[in-house]
Amino acid sequence: MATVTLSSVLDKQLRSLCLKDFPCGRGTWTKSIGNKHEERNWGYAEEDEGRDGTEKEEKENLKDLLTCPMSPWRHEGPWSPQVSTLRELCVGGPEGRPDDTVYTHFITLRIVDKGVSVVDEGLLRFSSLRELVLSANRISDLHSGRLPSALRVLELYSNQMSDLKGLSCHPRPGLQHLGLGANRLGSPADVQLLTGAFWPQLVSLDLSWSDFQGHRVMVEALATLPCLRTLVLQGNPLTLTPSFPGFTLDSLPRLLYLDAARVTPDDRHRFRGLANMRDMILDQAVVMVTVGKMRGVPDPLMGQCDNAPEFPVVTYSYSVGYEFLNRQPSAADVQVSVEGASVVDAAPGSAEQRPDAREPDHVISTPGNAGNPHSRSHSVVKHSTPKAVWAETMDFCHTDVHGVADLCLLKSFLLGGLSLTVEEEKVLSWPAPDPNLIPGPKPNPDKKGGKDCDENGLFLFLSQCAGPASKTGSGPKSKDKKKKESTVDMIPDAPIRRALGSVHVSLQDLTMGGHRVTVLCDLGVQQTENGARTTASREKESSKKTKDEKKKEEKKGKAGDQKSAAAPKGKGKGRKESEMDVHTEDAVSNQPEPMSVEFKVQLEKWLSASDVHQPQHNLVLTG
Template sequence: PETRVTLKMDGCQEPENSWMAVPGPRSLSAAFREHLRLLGLRDFPCGLGSWNKSRFSARTSPSGQEEDEDLPLGEESPQALMELLRDPHSPWALPPGCSPQDQQLRDMAVQVPQLVSGTRVLQVFRSLRIVGKDVSEIDEDLLQLQHLEELILCANQISRVTSANLPRTLKVLELCCNAVADLQELCSQPPPQLQHLGLGYNRLCGPSQDKPNLVSLDLSFNNLTELLELVSQLSSLQKLRVLVLQGNPLALIPAYRGFVVDGLPQLSVLDDIHIEPDERHQFRGLARQPGELIRSEAQVVVSIGKIKGVPDPSTLQELEVDTKAAAITYSYCVTYEFAEGEEMEDGGSAEVGWVGEWDFRGSKEKVTSIFLIFFSCAAHLFVTPGKPWADTIDCSYRKEHTAKDLVGLKGYLAAGTIVSVVEEKVSVWQVFLHPRPLDKFLPAGPVPKDKQKQKQQEKKKKKQPCELRSDPPIRRTLGSRRVSLEALLATEDLVATVCDFGILITEQPLQPPSLEEKVVRSIKNKDPTEPEEGRGLEAVPLTVEFQVQLLRWPSAAAQSPWSTVAVDKAP
């Protein structure tokens, strides 16, 4: 196979039989060498070679300009070489995802190839961006980039950062979407000029140490839970102006933003929102009075409005084959999951929801069904009170949940909740308490007419005692979908949507048309101007209004009216 020459970070050369590196975790220097290979700074049309040999060995005029001579056969002008680099259809064009600096390096390799030859290329880099290359270690070879100011290593597999391996000139370090869980080695001796540190979407659980020169710090979407301790640590960063903490469990506390704004007066921007003077005045003194306001718990309010598009159950009841039931009732409720509840001895928890409550024929007794559901402490099911059928079923449901497990609440909001519309059918029967003996129902020969009248009167006077008994409820899920709640982990306080489950098709048994129906259909077919039965009626999709609100200090925000809620189609 063809042998290619690549550049190592120590300036030596080694043969390579492949352009692609072995997949899997690797060091930063290995990813950097592969990056240089992809740029092809020493291959045509870049670098030094037969395509530009005479241009760099030509004599120059006293003014310092090259003498205007015709190019030898087989060589290309700088303009032609640059065109080969920049034409997107050229085989030498940069691969997708390269940065503008990569293009500048290749242009430099054409115009002044001496500056990027050997170890000189290491002195050119001011910014290095290696994203999604499975880098697991920042090794000491990075110190050879003596002028590096910006290092972006997002979406890799870095779990630890040693400050001794970072260039002292570094000003920006972005490590978003890695696996960093501890900052002890990074904070032991950080680069003195470091101004921005990005650690979003990592695995940090505790506060960071002092980094006195930081101006911008991103700790978003980690597992930070101790708000008081974190603010105490960050208060020593007098130059800190931009802070991002959204997506952490501590950001779900009602007093979170007010406490941070008052506890860090040097901040200008918190969670990508500018801190106005009015806001700072509103929360003045809050950091000095934590007390009950900074309890590690969150308040979430779930509201469920109207259900529309439920098929009329009376059409199904008319088709019931068994007519012995005294009454058949239908009720409708909405179920949703929420991450809260007290842990039981067996590791689970129970939530009780009233599915329905109705009166039958004026009886003082009520037939009530209880929906008892057992779930683990990860997610519990909640059920709204059952409502009878109507074109628009108004649930008018509102429940305030208190979540003490902030880490679990964060996972719940990231995963979303399942909202379902459930139909419950209950059949009620008449049962005689004291049935008469069987011989009383058998004929006993001819009876005189006067005695027959007497017995009929006795039957009217004596009423057989009976009671109503119901069969176990039959529940059917009419529609179910997942509602995304990730916006509550950012800066949003309210997620309001109308869950659309689509149009329900009622199952009806196929029956041959009667003679009268055939006659009516034949008449309608003869008169095309007469509209068909049911034409013009639009099918209404099954929808339910659903919203989740995260309460913030000092009080709950006003709820948005349902009329302003946008429809969110179910997948």
């Protein structure tokens, strides 16, 4: 990609002002002002008025053309508020003011999204410059020696800065605001350069959406900035830890704003004492995932025929699964203890699985987003809740706790969100044949109902199962079935699983300062297998109607029309309206409910200094 210097962009912007064209500058359109001393200073002799026969304009009239809202010569430069005043100063002067006068006139420059990749020494010509905004460019390195000494505000948001070495080699001690958000910063070397030795008068610092993750080290460096009053850390991995923002607020007592929020006296009181608990500050995150109630799953036995065979016995169960970060091999492991929740360690740790951790269903590798400089490729594991039998409302009330040590990886995962899936498991169970009644070899339990036995043995076995039911005679069929199931051993087949629906859950709020995402996931209206079969059979039956039947229906319809025509109009109209109302009420009442799942993802946060001493909030590093 071609190199674009800041000087070339600024020269192009200056040319767009047309300082030498009408109504700026001095030309045939300018009327002599009679001030020879001023003309000598500009280097021009007095012109004879009306020598070329053209009409001259007064200086004030030319300025009006630059400021009038409806004037085509009005030019508002969004890249500097000094553009309008500079053009007014050029009216009646020479063909553009001298270069040194033009450069020293600018106090603010905003060169945004112009593809600038190099800040060259040409910027030093703007000796009066106090504010420089270079956001959304392609700057990867900036040497502080190329910045004007009068500079007070420097904004480099959303560039490609990978370190702060060049910016700190000859720092500008008078700098009061430094905006470095959305860059590739975050190394320990960068943290050591954010101290009062380099920026003694820094009042505002923006480090948002970078990769800083050492909370304790970061705060220790920022505490050396004596004038710091405004700090922006939103979007950094360190904000995902339980100690943020409490440890930051208590360690920086002079801070007035944190992440665009005013620091209140109540905040100071709640987190008082955290600055003295540095040993408790760990760069770990605790994520709690909770699955609540699920509704809207249709009864799988609805629409089943009454004369259906007793075997196989079909059972249905349901579970909710979600994807989370996979464990990565490392020397350290994170152990989290939370009452009433199972622990699933998603942080880098040993490959050994604890007894209380369930085996993941599958592992998926997710590539990083090329458009996001902070995105990283990661693999996710599918976690599932315990299975629940069908009910109109299935309350799983299940919580998994994930301890994560790689905060940058967690940030990338939260920006992408997770996938939630509802799964149905269907199991067919067959009666186990009695080896005493079946001659020949014993049946193989792996096959349905022992199909390797001969027909005579199977007949004897089934007749034995049916014996008690025939003796009771008048007993209800459901009771006989329950009695048989309790006395007869059942052999289940391999489970048949199918996904009823899937939905994507956005978790970006957790990276933007929020610590909880609660959502009611809507997975749409579901239909049972029996209902689908019934619908299909009805469609087939309706398609098989013969032409004669259709003709009969048409004749009946004509006869009905004649009768309705002979009947009084008022009665027929009222009857039709009542029938329409009944059909509307039935349609509303029979409308199926969509399947929904209550889902919550929460970051563990210390809400006060006393939360540090609670056991369920402690993180312990092991081996």
